[in-house]
Amino acid sequence: MSLMIPYENLKTLNKPFEEKLKNKFSDFLDKGWYILGEEVAAFEQEFSDYHGEKYTVGVANGLDALILSLKCCDFKKGTEVIVPSNTYIATILAIIHCDLVPVLVEPDSRTYNIDPLKIKQAITKNTVAIMVVHLYGQCCEMSPILEIANQNGLKVIEDCAQAHGARYQNKLAGTFGDFGAFSFYPTKNLGALGDAGAVICKSETDYLKIKQLRNYGSEKKYHNGVVGYNSRLDELQASFLRIKLPYLNEINQHKRKLADIYFTHLNASFIKPKLDTDFYNVYHIYNILHPERDKLKQYLADHHIATEIHYPIAPQNQVAMENYLTGQHYPISTEIHKTTLSLPCSFAHTEENILEVTRIMNQFSG
Ligand SMILES: Cc1ncc(COP(=O)(O)O)c(C=O)c1O
Structure with a gap:
């Protein structure tokens, strides 16, 4: 009988990193600093550097990366966000959790990604953003999408959960829109050993706001400027991601x-x-x-x-x-x-x- 070929095997996947991961955990125990420390800050910098960008905020998971990106925009309740009809449910959940209306737009049947022509037809006076999803590891056709967004004054949020390192016209996923939202769920191309996520922001203002939002709305300990969340990237997961990012x-x-x-x-x-x-x-x-x-x-x-x-x-x-x-x-x-x-x-x-x-x-x- 032939051996099973699994769809995915996380133990085998992380085997090449085993020694480094174990050493990192041992350092982590010695250090005794568990939340928002040097590892998160260093990962944020390294993830920014990988993308040739300035601003990354580590968050708890990919869904939160999408939610915090939307929250950062302060869209009016009930306004519309365009999203592909064949995405993973998380993209749509993020829109609903922010009291916004998901407007589903069909993909191109050959690329599986949102069809730019159909985006145009779905825009109304209530549309505020396009949430593109680079599905299965392939970027959306970003040139026409950005043009439509610019013409209509719409924000662009990229769901990059499946597209770490993917490129369109030689530009990396996550660097096109106002926000690039990433998941580091263990099976992703860059996967943590638990839940983890990040947002790449184009502007410093958005970067500072998402940093606040992920940590109870606090800029300074016990000073809460906005109504925030607890959605911090775990220090241990950040340290593991730093091991895997170079690969x-x-x-x-x-x-x-x-x-x-x-x-x-x-x-x-x-x-x-x-x-x-x-x-x-x-x-x-x-x-x-x-x-x-x-x-x-x-x-x-x-x-x-x-x-x-x-x-x-x-x-x-x-x-x-x-x-x-x-x-x-x-x-x-x-x-x-x-x-x-x-x-x-x-x-x-x-x-x-x-x-x-x-x-x-x-x-x-x-
Ligand atoms: C397209 C897409 N968006 C968002 C998410 C949510 O990521 P997470 O599971 O880290 O919350 C996923 C996760 O599988 C995904 O595939």
Whole structure:
């Protein structure tokens, strides 16, 4: 019986960093400083440097990175934020938690990312922002999106949870908009060993405000200037992220090499992600579309290959969204939800693993 090829294995993923992580934890225990210390400040600086930006604020997770970005803008209650209809639910939750109205816009069926032409059609006098999501590791088409935002005086918030190190026209995800919101959930291309997140801000004013918001609205201990939250990046997670950040490009290159194998070897019955020289995709997720997706998933499981679906239920079909996303139809995103399958493509996989996946997949007769 052949060995299982997992979709992801966090233990294997972090094995190359094990010694450094253990030493870091030991230093951390010796130091006895747990919240907002040198490690968070150093990670913020290093994450800014990686992006060629000035201002990063470490926060508790990716959802909070989105919420604090929106809160920072002080949008009027009930105003509208444009968001892709096929995103992960967190992006939409952030909008709802800020008492704003999510306006879902369909993606391009080949890039899976929000369609700039459809953004234009969705703008009303109540629109205040566009929340783009660089889904699966590929940047959105930022030039037309920024143009639309500028023409209409809209803020741009980038959800970069799946796009660490991804580029569009050679510019990094998170550096286009007013805010770049990141998640360092353990499976992300840059993953912590627990929850963690960050916001890259374009302006110093926003940077200072998000720093305040993440820490009870406090600029100075026991002085609360705004109604804030507790959403601090953990000192220990920051120290782990500092170990892994220098390897982010290597992790991305590895995933791109695995993606190349899929592109080269998978037969034409599987619809593969669109390739375009403007985009440097970091394949947080390598997905294909197939009309018999569920049968294919089961077939692969029978052959000891684990896969995932991102995502099995569209946001408008989630029970939690009953009072928020009613009466709208999103045929493109519905089709993606029905046919998408995410294949193993992690830093922990070998080229041999992926060749084996393609070999088995090409024998699928449907
Ligand atoms: C697109 C997207 N946005 C936001 C988030 C939320 O990140 P977190 O789980 O760190 O809160 C995720 C997490 O998976 C995500 O994929």
